[in-house]
Amino acid sequence: MVFNIELLSIGADRYSDVERAAVALNATQREFQFNLPPPRLRDAGIPFIQREYVSQAVFGWLREYRKTAKGHRPYLIGVIDAPLRSAELRNLFGSHEAKDGVAVISLHDASHFAPNLTSYLRYYLVRFALSFVAPTLRTHKDTRACFFDRKLYKPDLSKSIASGAICDECRVKILKYFNEEIHQATIAMITEVKVAAMVTSVTRLGRPDDVERLFGELTGRASPPDAAAPGPPPPASAPAPPRQATAPTDAPVDFILITAIEEERDALLSKLPGVRKLDRDGTGAHTYYEASVATRRQDGAAYRVIVTALSGMGPTKGAIKAGAVVTRWNPAHVLMVGIAGGVADEVAPGDVIVASQVVDYTLGKQRDKGAHETRWVAYPADADLFDAARNFPVGWEDLVTRARPESGAPRRFIGDVASGGDVVASRRRIGMYRRAWPKLIGVEMEGGGVAAGLHDDIERPRFLMIRGVSDLADGENNAAVKAAWRAYACDVAAAYAIGLLRDGPVPAAR
Numbered sequence: 001m002v003f004n005i006e007l008l009s010i011g012a013d014r015y016s017d018v019e020r021a022a023v024a025l026n027a028t029q030r031e032f033q034f035n036l037p038p039p040r041l042r043d044a045g046i047p048f049i050q051r052e053y054v055s056q057a058v059f060g061w062l063r064e065y066r067k068t069a070k071g072h073r074p075y076l077i078g079v080i081d082a083p084l085r086s087a088e089l090r091n092l093f094g095s096h097e098a099k100d101g102v103a104v105i106s107l108h109d110a111s112h113f114a115p116n117l118t119s120y121l122r123y124y125l126v127r128f129a130l131s132f133v134a135p136t137l138r139t140h141k142d143t144r145a146c147f148f149d150r151k152l153y154k155p156d157l158s159k160s161i162a163s164g165a166i167c168d169e170c171r172v173k174i175l176k177y178f179n180e181e182i183h184q185a186t187i188a189m190i191t192e193v194k195v196a197a198m199v200t201s202v203t204r205l206g207r208p209d210d211v212e213r214l215f216g217e218l219t220g221r222a223s224p225p226d227a228a229a230p231g232p233p234p235p236a237s238a239p240a241p242p243r244q245a246t247a248p249t250d251a252p253v254d255f256i257l258i259t260a261i262e263e264e265r266d267a268l269l270s271k272l273p274g275v276r277k278l279d280r281d282g283t284g285a286h287t288y289y290e291a292s293v294a295t296r297r298q299d300g301a302a303y304r305v306i307v308t309a310l311s312g313m314g315p316t317k318g319a320i321k322a323g324a325v326v327t328r329w330n331p332a333h334v335l336m337v338g339i340a341g342g343v344a345d346e347v348a349p350g351d352v353i354v355a356s357q358v359v360d361y362t363l364g365k366q367r368d369k370g371a372h373e374t375r376w377v378a379y380p381a382d383a384d385l386f387d388a389a390r391n392f393p394v395g396w397e398d399l400v401t402r403a404r405p406e407s408g409a410p411r412r413f414i415g416d417v418a419s420g421g422d423v424v425a426s427r428r429r430i431g432m433y434r435r436a437w438p439k440l441i442g443v444e445m446e447g448g449g450v451a452a453g454l455h456d457d458i459e460r461p462r463f464l465m466i467r468g469v470s471d472l473a474d475g476e477n478n479a480a481v482k483a484a485w486r487a488y489a490c491d492v493a494a495a496y497a498i499g500l501l502r503d504g505p506v507p508a509a510r
Contacts, residue, residue, distance in 0.1 A: 315449030322453025396499025
């Protein structure tokens with residue numbers, strides 16, 4: 001069965017852009033056909049002009065068009081050139097009611113978040129075509145560089161376009177709706193999306209060999225069919241892009257490991273073979289160490305790892321460091337590693353906690369009579385790294401070198417970790433936090449700042465936080481407990497972090 005999808009320009013004539021995207025996708029496969037309305041109906045949507053469109057209003061217009069135009073019109077996509085909102089969210093890229101076969105794409109601000117309009121339109125035509133095939137498949141809030149990311153953080157769009165990926169969870173669900181023809185058609189259309197994005201990127205590089213190599217990797221063809229010829233290479237004196245200015249020939253960085261204090265950093269360094277201290281480059285007050293971690297992956301990958309410590313404790317120092325490491329190293333992944341206070345009845349000193357999300361309590365509102373209202377901000381762990389950690393409860397204990405203060409063995413726990421500028425040593429405060437976050441297992445001071453600094457970067461790395469429990473944040477004998485367990489907690493956090501890297505949670509950067 002061919003999916004016939006009619007494309008209507010609403011509020012303005014954008015048919016030339018729409019037609020280019022439709023022709024490109026139609027040329028690659030035959031299972032999805034993107035068509036413009038017949039000439040007599042082509043201007044039907046032009047008078048429907050709004051300063052800001054509401055998705056439900058557009059869906060209503062499309063349904064009325066279907067009724068008025070008559071004939072068989074199972075799938076309709078409207079294209080607008082103005083902001084789009086729903087009842088809950090503003091400034092959407094698009095929206096759909098797949099079960100009814102209607103969708104809308106907004107071109108407003110597309111140029112700020114996509115490589116070019118061509119790739120953007122192709123991307124969303126494919127995205128909604130897939131929803132028409134699998135109308136029960138829902139988007140997910142966490143970022144996986146997947147077609148079905150919700151993209152609440154708008155720069156995530158560029159990652160999804162570049163990856164052309166459908167995450168494992170969504171792939172399992174959508175393949176239930178696919179036959180072989182639809183599967184192959186989907187692969188062909190996604191390739192066209194990536195080609196459109198790639199042509200812009202490699203043309204900026206200005207090197208013919210990059211155009212040929214990247215295009216060949218994607219399509220197996222010799223050269224882009226309609227790419228503009230790349231210009232001459234830039235002069236030798238031309239400034240390099242900011243991300244490459246400090247070390248343009250360095251290999252990609254797989255992981256940055258950030259600690260709050262030197263003791264945590266030294267615990268990591270003690271478990272890294274061949275570690276070396278890097279020369280300071282004069283761009284900031286930051287000291288870095290470099291090492292390589294061999295993995296157990298079947299492809300024999302080894303990670304390039306950079307270790308650094310904050311210049312002080314607290315969320316502000318964490319945010320500053322996050323910005324610095326992204327600017328200097330542009331890493332693929334960032335791990336925050338160190339010690340934390342544990343929540344009594346959930347964990348014990350010497351345990352390891354992996355944050356499913358960092359919940360920041362820094363913001364709040366102070367009311368009369370001393371009442372304080374916390375305004376939580378949550379930063380979920382990267383789905384890929386978190387899944388790897390969730391499936392790595394044991395296998396790292398051989399890296400623990402410190403003597404344990406008491407009998408027993410370290411355990412790994414997963415849950416929410418609160419983060420903010422206060423040292424929390426209060427049973428009452430922990431009780432308040434647990435009412436807001438029932439899965440709370442720890443409290444620390446820097447993870448929220450690091451997560452916020454990474455989150456605000458347009459190319460943000462994937463983030464995960466690992467902490468060793470040095471004491472319980474309940475106000476009872478904290479100092480004595482921390483003195484006994486601090487060094488061991490640093491050691492088990494470092495052991496788990498390096499053990500996780502050795503297990504090979506992600507492919508190495510190329």
